Amino acid sequence: MSILDLIQYPNSMPDEIVHRVPESGAGEFRLGSQLVVREAQEAIFVRDGKALDLFGPGRHTLSTNNIPLLGGLIGLPFGGDSPFTAEVYFVQMRDFIDLKWGTPQPVVYRDSEFGMIRLRAHGTYAVRVANPQLFVNQIVGTRGGYSVNDLDNYLRTIIVNQFNDLLGSAKTSLLDLQGMTLELAQTAQAALGASFGQLGLTLVGFQIGAIVPPDEVAAKIDERSGMGAIGNMGTYTQYQAAQAMRDAAQNEGGGAAATGVGFGAGMAMGQAMGQAMSQATQGAGQAAAAPTQPAATDSTAGASFCAQCGKPLPAGAKFCPSCGAAVAG
Numbered sequence: 001m002s003i004l005d006l007i008q009y010p011n012s013m014p015d016e017i018v019h020r021v022p023e024s025g026a027g028e029f030r031l032g033s034q035l036v037v038r039e040a041q042e043a044i045f046v047r048d049g050k051a052l053d054l055f056g057p058g059r060h061t062l063s064t065n066n067i068p069l070l071g072g073l074i075g076l077p078f079g080g081d082s083p084f085t086a087e088v089y090f091v092q093m094r095d096f097i098d099l100k101w102g103t104p105q106p107v108v109y110r111d112s113e114f115g116m117i118r119l120r121a122h123g124t125y126a127v128r129v130a131n132p133q134l135f136v137n138q139i140v141g142t143r144g145g146y147s148v149n150d151l152d153n154y155l156r157t158i159i160v161n162q163f164n165d166l167l168g169s170a171k172t173s174l175l176d177l178q179g180m181t182l183e184l185a186q187t188a189q190a191a192l193g194a195s196f197g198q199l200g201l202t203l204v205g206f207q208i209g210a211i212v213p214p215d216e217v218a219a220k221i222d223e224r225s226g227m228g229a230i231g232n233m234g235t236y237t238q239y240q241a242a243q244a245m246r247d248a249a250q251n252e253g254g255g256a257a258a259t260g261v262g263f264g265a266g267m268a269m270g271q272a273m274g275q276a277m278s279q280a281t282q283g284a285g286q287a288a289a290a291p292t293q294p295a296a297t298d299s300t301a302g303a304s305f306c307a308q309c310g311k312p313l314p315a316g317a318k319f320c321p322s323c324g325a326a327v328a329g
Contacts, residue, residue: 003028003083007043008036009090015148017129018136019090023144026085035060040094042132047086049142051133089140091132095204096148099125101159106214113173117217121163123185126205127155127196135200158195159206163188167211174213174221181208 004027009019021027036059037043043055045067053067102122109119129135140146166188170177177184189206196203212218304313306320307328313320318327 003030003033005030005033006036007033007088008038009041010036010038012041012090012092013147015096016145017092017096017148017151018140018143018146020140020142020144021088021090026087028083029062029086030083031063033062035062035088037090040092042091042093044089044091044132044136045086046089046136047084051137052086054133089132089136091129091136093129093132095126095128097124097126097205099127099148099152099155101125101156103160103163107164107167109167109174110171111174112171113175114217114221117174118214119167119174119211120214121167121208121211123207123209124205125155125159125203125207127201128204129200130197130202131200133200138199155196159188159192162192162195166191174211177211181211184208 004021007021007027007029009021012019035043035045035055037055037057039057041057045052045055045062100122101124103120106118106120109117111117139151166184170180170184172180185206185208188208189203192203192206213221304315304327305311306313306323306325308325309320309323311320311322313327319325320327
């Protein structure tokens with residue numbers, strides 16, 4: 001194993017957070033080796049699993065002055081020129097942006113207007129390493145490299161759990177949640193700070209892209225809003241009947257002519273149904289409003305008539321009051 005007199009990692013991958021030198025096993029260094037740390041990097045010198053020191057950007061010559069623990073660990077025979085084994089972890093200190101989060105399954109939400117519904121949410125977030133030694137000890141371990149993709153699933157789980165709790169305390173309508181995304185995002189970022197800090201990370205940005213119901217719930221909301229926009233049940237019935245007839249004509253494969261006939265028939269049926277509903281409603285109202293009339297009686301029921309003039313005779317009359325003819329007994 002050759003001695004590493006120059007330790008550096010200039011070409012980090014876009015999504016790489018930590019890179020270890022060497023990637024596997026332990027490297028051989030000696031006092032006097034040069035350590036180059038670039039901007040937006042910090043380097044952690046580790047020996048026997050213990051972090052010895054942290055180096056910021058610049059060129060550093062390894063010595064017992066900047067790594068005082070080395071003297072006791074390796075001894076200084078041969079004037080400190082003897083090699084010793086160690087690893088260096090280069091940690092990227094820049095922001096990792098546009099990371100995605102989202103609810104893998106719809107979340108049950110108690111909506112103040114629609115009742116129990118299911119919601120999905122998604123958005124983006126950004127992180128940065130705040131404590132390199134803690135991050136390497138807690139997350140990276142002895143791996144040769146660690147990327148955002150390696151961490152993404154774990155962080156997404158933390159975010160979704162916290163967001164579910166936050167959403168459960170909102171207690172408002174889905175229609176109002178759309179106007180509260182900025183406030184919810186700020187609250188979520190503050191609540192997630194402690195969980196990210198325990199990993200040596202800081203959450204530098206958190207955004208909510210959308211909070212939406214599943215497709216079937218959205219369809220019901222659209223139908224309800226459509227009915228509210230129509231405002232007349234008779235007209236809505238006409239529309240539904242026309243839609244059904246048109247779909248039936250298209251499914252029968254009758255071509256354009258059949259589609260037109262079906263659509264026209266549907267419209268006629270819808271109009272007839274609407275008129276029938278309107279007339280039934282009006283008839284019921286008129287029937288309820290009309291006063292009850294007593295049954296008519298026939299004043300001539302059981303009366304007798306004059307044989308001469310045909311006029312009705314009073315009961316028990318001997319002579320017709322109209323013509324004076326004698327009434328036959």
